[in-house]
Ligand SMILES: [Ca+2]
Ligand SMILES: [Ca+2]
């Protein structure tokens with residue numbers, strides 16, 4: 001049977017589970033990714049909500065292993081609860097090889113994030129939107145207002 005990757009969220013981090021059989025749905029192994037497990041070297045703080053959103057984004061670094069994007073919408077870079085997303089470059093053993101944070105202050109992101117906008121409440125792969133050979137992602141920012149009360153905003157992160 002072909003192995004399927006599934007993602008489960010916990011309060012403290014991310015559980016990457018391997019389901020061996022899509023019919024039986026039996027979990028045969030898992031890997032927790034958090035500040036203590038899975039070789040995550042990017043520092044997390046209390047209540048960042050790392051793992052609130054997650055998706056596979058394809059093999060970003062061309063090493064044959066699918067990589068992930070993970071939202072942490074209550075990250076405090078630049079101000080309270082502005083939010084962040086992490087690109088996790090994965091090892092074949094499902095631990096993290098390296099990570100890149102994208103936030104108000106890191107990763108070259110020039111979008112404007114106010115306090116409390118919760119950047120990272122949703123993440124999704126876009127494929128290569130601008131055709132430069134590098135995969136791009138979409139990131140939801142739930143409480144961004146832009147003139148409307150609680151209007152939801154979507155950022156397209158073009159790399
Ligand atoms: Ca990869
Ligand atoms: Ca916070």
Ligand SMILES: [Ca+2]
Nearest residue numbers: 128130134159
């Ligand atoms: Ca691109």
